[in-house]
Amino acid sequence: MVSVPIKHMVVFTLKYEFDMVETKMFLEKSAAILSAIPQVQQFEAFRQVSEKTDYDFGFSMVFADRAAYQAYNEHPAHVDYVKQLWEKEVLRFQEIDFEQLT
Structure with missing residues:
Protein backbone atom coordinates (compact mmCIF):
# COMPACT_ATOMS: atom_id res chain seq x y z
CA MET A 1 0.00 0.00 0.00
CA VAL A 2 1.31 3.42 -0.99
CA SER A 3 1.64 6.03 1.74
CA VAL A 4 -0.45 9.09 0.89
CA PRO A 5 -0.46 12.37 2.86
CA ILE A 6 -3.69 13.44 4.54
CA LYS A 7 -4.92 17.04 4.58
CA HIS A 8 -7.00 17.51 7.72
CA MET A 9 -9.29 20.55 7.91
CA VAL A 10 -11.83 21.75 10.42
CA VAL A 11 -14.08 24.78 10.31
CA PHE A 12 -15.68 25.97 13.51
CA THR A 13 -17.52 28.63 15.46
CA LEU A 14 -16.47 29.67 18.95
CA LYS A 15 -18.79 30.68 21.75
CA TYR A 16 -17.11 34.11 21.71
CA GLU A 17 -17.42 37.04 19.32
CA PHE A 18 -14.56 37.53 16.89
CA ASP A 19 -13.02 40.58 18.58
CA MET A 20 -13.04 39.19 22.14
CA VAL A 21 -9.80 38.48 23.97
CA GLU A 22 -11.05 34.91 24.59
CA THR A 23 -11.15 34.32 20.84
CA LYS A 24 -7.57 35.51 20.42
CA MET A 25 -6.45 33.34 23.35
CA PHE A 26 -8.21 30.26 21.97
CA LEU A 27 -6.59 30.68 18.55
CA GLU A 28 -3.13 31.29 20.02
CA LYS A 29 -3.34 28.34 22.43
CA SER A 30 -4.66 26.07 19.68
CA ALA A 31 -1.83 26.96 17.31
CA ALA A 32 0.80 26.44 20.00
CA ILE A 33 -0.57 23.08 21.16
CA LEU A 34 -1.49 21.55 17.82
CA SER A 35 1.57 22.64 15.87
CA ALA A 36 3.82 21.15 18.58
CA ILE A 37 2.42 17.63 18.11
CA PRO A 38 5.16 15.76 16.21
CA GLN A 39 2.94 14.34 13.46
CA VAL A 40 1.49 17.74 12.50
CA GLN A 41 2.92 19.35 9.39
CA GLN A 42 1.95 22.69 7.85
CA PHE A 43 -0.44 23.86 10.58
CA GLU A 44 -2.43 26.90 9.48
CA ALA A 45 -5.25 28.90 11.06
CA PHE A 46 -7.80 30.90 9.09
CA ARG A 47 -10.64 33.38 9.50
CA GLN A 48 -13.70 32.62 7.39
CA VAL A 49 -14.68 35.38 4.94
CA SER A 50 -17.21 33.67 2.67
CA GLU A 51 -20.88 34.55 2.96
CA LYS A 52 -21.74 30.98 1.93
CA THR A 53 -21.06 29.54 5.39
CA ASP A 54 -21.55 30.71 8.93
CA TYR A 55 -18.48 29.05 10.44
CA ASP A 56 -15.98 31.65 11.63
CA PHE A 57 -12.56 29.97 11.66
CA GLY A 58 -10.62 27.09 10.21
CA PHE A 59 -7.56 25.01 10.96
CA SER A 60 -5.63 23.01 8.40
CA MET A 61 -2.75 20.58 8.80
CA VAL A 62 -1.06 17.80 6.90
CA PHE A 63 -0.08 14.30 8.05
CA ALA A 64 2.43 12.07 6.28
CA ASP A 65 -0.04 9.19 6.10
CA ARG A 66 -2.94 7.51 7.88
CA ALA A 67 -0.68 6.15 10.62
CA ALA A 68 0.57 9.67 11.42
CA TYR A 69 -3.02 10.94 11.48
CA ALA A 77 -1.56 16.61 23.89
CA HIS A 78 -4.37 16.32 21.32
CA VAL A 79 -6.63 14.32 23.64
CA ASP A 80 -6.09 16.87 26.42
CA TYR A 81 -6.62 19.79 24.00
CA VAL A 82 -9.98 18.40 22.90
CA LYS A 83 -11.19 17.89 26.48
CA GLN A 84 -9.78 21.03 28.06
CA LEU A 85 -10.16 23.60 25.29
CA TRP A 86 -12.06 22.45 22.19
CA GLU A 87 -15.11 20.93 23.91
CA LYS A 88 -15.44 23.92 26.23
CA GLU A 89 -15.06 26.75 23.71
CA VAL A 90 -16.25 25.51 20.31
CA LEU A 91 -19.99 25.73 19.65
CA ARG A 92 -20.01 23.66 16.46
CA PHE A 93 -17.66 22.40 13.80
CA GLN A 94 -17.26 20.42 10.61
CA GLU A 95 -14.22 18.25 9.99
CA ILE A 96 -12.95 16.88 6.70
CA ASP A 97 -9.93 14.81 5.72
CA PHE A 98 -8.55 14.42 2.21
CA GLU A 99 -6.06 12.14 0.54
CA GLN A 100 -4.60 13.52 -2.66
CA LEU A 101 -5.82 11.84 -5.83
CA THR A 102 -3.08 10.41 -8.00
Whole structure:
Protein backbone atom coordinates (compact mmCIF):
# COMPACT_ATOMS: atom_id res chain seq x y z
CA MET A 1 0.00 0.00 0.00
CA VAL A 2 1.31 3.42 -0.99
CA SER A 3 1.64 6.03 1.74
CA VAL A 4 -0.45 9.09 0.89
CA PRO A 5 -0.46 12.37 2.86
CA ILE A 6 -3.69 13.44 4.54
CA LYS A 7 -4.92 17.04 4.58
CA HIS A 8 -7.00 17.51 7.72
CA MET A 9 -9.29 20.55 7.91
CA VAL A 10 -11.83 21.75 10.42
CA VAL A 11 -14.08 24.78 10.31
CA PHE A 12 -15.68 25.97 13.51
CA THR A 13 -17.52 28.63 15.46
CA LEU A 14 -16.47 29.67 18.95
CA LYS A 15 -18.79 30.68 21.75
CA TYR A 16 -17.11 34.11 21.71
CA GLU A 17 -17.42 37.04 19.32
CA PHE A 18 -14.56 37.53 16.89
CA ASP A 19 -13.02 40.58 18.58
CA MET A 20 -13.04 39.19 22.14
CA VAL A 21 -9.80 38.48 23.97
CA GLU A 22 -11.05 34.91 24.59
CA THR A 23 -11.15 34.32 20.84
CA LYS A 24 -7.57 35.51 20.42
CA MET A 25 -6.45 33.34 23.35
CA PHE A 26 -8.21 30.26 21.97
CA LEU A 27 -6.59 30.68 18.55
CA GLU A 28 -3.13 31.29 20.02
CA LYS A 29 -3.34 28.34 22.43
CA SER A 30 -4.66 26.07 19.68
CA ALA A 31 -1.83 26.96 17.31
CA ALA A 32 0.80 26.44 20.00
CA ILE A 33 -0.57 23.08 21.16
CA LEU A 34 -1.49 21.55 17.82
CA SER A 35 1.57 22.64 15.87
CA ALA A 36 3.82 21.15 18.58
CA ILE A 37 2.42 17.63 18.11
CA PRO A 38 5.16 15.76 16.21
CA GLN A 39 2.94 14.34 13.46
CA VAL A 40 1.49 17.74 12.50
CA GLN A 41 2.92 19.35 9.39
CA GLN A 42 1.95 22.69 7.85
CA PHE A 43 -0.44 23.86 10.58
CA GLU A 44 -2.43 26.90 9.48
CA ALA A 45 -5.25 28.90 11.06
CA PHE A 46 -7.80 30.90 9.09
CA ARG A 47 -10.64 33.38 9.50
CA GLN A 48 -13.70 32.62 7.39
CA VAL A 49 -14.68 35.38 4.94
CA SER A 50 -17.21 33.67 2.67
CA GLU A 51 -20.88 34.55 2.96
CA LYS A 52 -21.74 30.98 1.93
CA THR A 53 -21.06 29.54 5.39
CA ASP A 54 -21.55 30.71 8.93
CA TYR A 55 -18.48 29.05 10.44
CA ASP A 56 -15.98 31.65 11.63
CA PHE A 57 -12.56 29.97 11.66
CA GLY A 58 -10.62 27.09 10.21
CA PHE A 59 -7.56 25.01 10.96
CA SER A 60 -5.63 23.01 8.40
CA MET A 61 -2.75 20.58 8.80
CA VAL A 62 -1.06 17.80 6.90
CA PHE A 63 -0.08 14.30 8.05
CA ALA A 64 2.43 12.07 6.28
CA ASP A 65 -0.04 9.19 6.10
CA ARG A 66 -2.94 7.51 7.88
CA ALA A 67 -0.68 6.15 10.62
CA ALA A 68 0.57 9.67 11.42
CA TYR A 69 -3.02 10.94 11.48
CA GLN A 70 -4.04 8.16 13.86
CA ALA A 71 -1.04 8.87 16.10
CA TYR A 72 -2.06 12.55 16.20
CA ASN A 73 -5.61 11.67 17.21
CA GLU A 74 -4.29 9.50 20.05
CA HIS A 75 -1.48 11.84 21.12
CA PRO A 76 -1.91 12.91 24.78
CA ALA A 77 -1.56 16.61 23.89
CA HIS A 78 -4.37 16.32 21.32
CA VAL A 79 -6.63 14.32 23.64
CA ASP A 80 -6.09 16.87 26.42
CA TYR A 81 -6.62 19.79 24.00
CA VAL A 82 -9.98 18.40 22.90
CA LYS A 83 -11.19 17.89 26.48
CA GLN A 84 -9.78 21.03 28.06
CA LEU A 85 -10.16 23.60 25.29
CA TRP A 86 -12.06 22.45 22.19
CA GLU A 87 -15.11 20.93 23.91
CA LYS A 88 -15.44 23.92 26.23
CA GLU A 89 -15.06 26.75 23.71
CA VAL A 90 -16.25 25.51 20.31
CA LEU A 91 -19.99 25.73 19.65
CA ARG A 92 -20.01 23.66 16.46
CA PHE A 93 -17.66 22.40 13.80
CA GLN A 94 -17.26 20.42 10.61
CA GLU A 95 -14.22 18.25 9.99
CA ILE A 96 -12.95 16.88 6.70
CA ASP A 97 -9.93 14.81 5.72
CA PHE A 98 -8.55 14.42 2.21
CA GLU A 99 -6.06 12.14 0.54
CA GLN A 100 -4.60 13.52 -2.66
CA LEU A 101 -5.82 11.84 -5.83
CA THR A 102 -3.08 10.41 -8.00
